[in-house]
Amino acid sequence: MKKIAMMIALLSVGILAFAQKAGDAVSFSTKTLDGTEITDRMFAKNKITMLNVWGTFCGPCIREMPDLAKLNEANKAKGVEVVGIVIDILDRKGAVDPRIKSAAESIISQTGARYTHIIPNLAMMSGLLRNIQAVPTTIFVDSNGRQIGQAYLGSRSQKDWQKIIDSLLSK
Numbered sequence: 001m002k003k004i005a006m007m008i009a010l011l012s013v014g015i016l017a018f019a020q021k022a023g024d025a026v027s028f029s030t031k032t033l034d035g036t037e038i039t040d041r042m043f044a045k046n047k048i049t050m051l052n053v054w055g056t057f058c059g060p061c062i063r064e065m066p067d068l069a070k071l072n073e074a075n076k077a078k079g080v081e082v083v084g085i086v087i088d089i090l091d092r093k094g095a096v097d098p099r100i101k102s103a104a105e106s107i108i109s110q111t112g113a114r115y116t117h118i119i120p121n122l123a124m125m126s127g128l129l130r131n132i133q134a135v136p137t138t139i140f141v142d143s144n145g146r147q148i149g150q151a152y153l154g155s156r157s158q159k160d161w162q163k164i165i166d167s168l169l170s171k
Contacts, residue, residue, distance in 0.1 A: 026051070026141045028124050033086065033104060033117040042116075043145045047079030048168055050161075053129065053137045055088040056103040060155040061136040065111035067158035071165070072115045074158075079143075080165055084108075084117040085124075087135055094122040140168055 027040040043049050052068060054061035065084075072082035086104045091097045096119060108117060120129055128139075136155050140148040148168055156164075 025145050026128055026139070026147055027145060028118075028121075028128060030121045030124060031119050033101070033108070033119060038116070038118060040145050042083075043141050044143055046081045047143055048081075048148065048165065049141045050080065050082045050165070051085060051139045051141060052082060053085045053087050053132055053135055053139075055135045056086065056100055056107060057088060058135045062107055062111060064136060064155035064157075065107070065113035067156075067161065069111065069113045069115060071158050071161050074162070075165060078165075078169060080169070082115045084113065084115065085120055085129070086117055087120065087129065087132065089119050090122070090125070094125075140164075 025040075026043070029037075029039045032038050050068075050071075052061075052064075054065070056062075068082050068084075072080075075081075086100075089096055089100045089104060101119075104117065108114065132151075134153050136153075138152040142148050152164070
């Protein structure tokens with residue numbers, strides 16, 4: 001219950017903040033779920049990076065993860081990468097909650113979502129993720145680290161995501 005209240009509070013604060021929008025730089029420096037250091041420089045290796053913000057409590061997030069894994073594999077040669085951001089992994093002090101981390105790892109294993117998953121830090125929560133109102137939320141970023149279009153709320157099938165990706169690649 002406390003975790004849900006914390007997420008509602010974080011999301012409520014996000015509603016009051018200015019939204020990240022198309023053309024805005026997406027910048028961060030943090031770690032992946034496996035502990036590897038990662039920064040926004042990761043965007044340079046792809047034409048498009050699909051940032052999928054998800055929570056361990058979110059049924060629709062978990063249900064779409066197998067499709068996201070297939071999407072990631074099917075689009076690597078096109079320069080597209082799927083990256084997950086586990087939004088509920090931090091406790092109130094900004095430290096990784098080991099129970100949530102374990103749950104996230106289990107979900108990833110069960111769904112086959114073996115693409116990169118990022119642990120947001122407090123700077124990301126007050127920056128890139130400050131306006132996330134619901135999960136899953138997906139943001140596309142170009143090779144220069146700039147957001148492409150607006151955020152997509154809700155889950156989609158592999159087929160529907162593929163149409164969006166193909167449209168973005170054709171621009």
